[in-house]
Amino acid sequence: MTGVTLTSAGLDPRRRRILFRCWHRGIREMDLVFGQFAENELPTMSEAELDEFETIMAEEDNDLVRWIMGTWPTPEHLQTPMFARIAAYKPDFDTPRIPE
Numbered sequence: 001m002t003g004v005t006l007t008s009a010g011l012d013p014r015r016r017r018i019l020f021r022c023w024h025r026g027i028r029e030m031d032l033v034f035g036q037f038a039e040n041e042l043p044t045m046s047e048a049e050l051d052e053f054e055t056i057m058a059e060e061d062n063d064l065v066r067w068i069m070g071t072w073p074t075p076e077h078l079q080t081p082m083f084a085r086i087a088a089y090k091p092d093f094d095t096p097r098i099p100e
Helices: 014-023 026-042 047-057 061-069 081-087
Strands: none
Touching: 014 026, 014 047, 026 061, 026 081, 047 081, 061 081
16 A cells, blocks of 8 residues: 555544644655554544554654664553554565566
């Protein structure tokens, strides 16, 4: 998935804003992680989950990509079920290999 497939037409203003921010992070890897997560999870998230999601989104992208990819240990304040759910949406960043 490389772009928005979830329409924002049926979403409340907060969810529309979050969806846009997820696909416009500034680092393409984070666009893919947060965008895919939002596509699948945003419509059914509770207000408390939205709060936690926005808190995680406020972290620096360069740090987030390292934590999500596992190159840096996840800080204690992000060792939460929500962060684990987001990290599970890791796209395959490796270039696909053409079979020989």
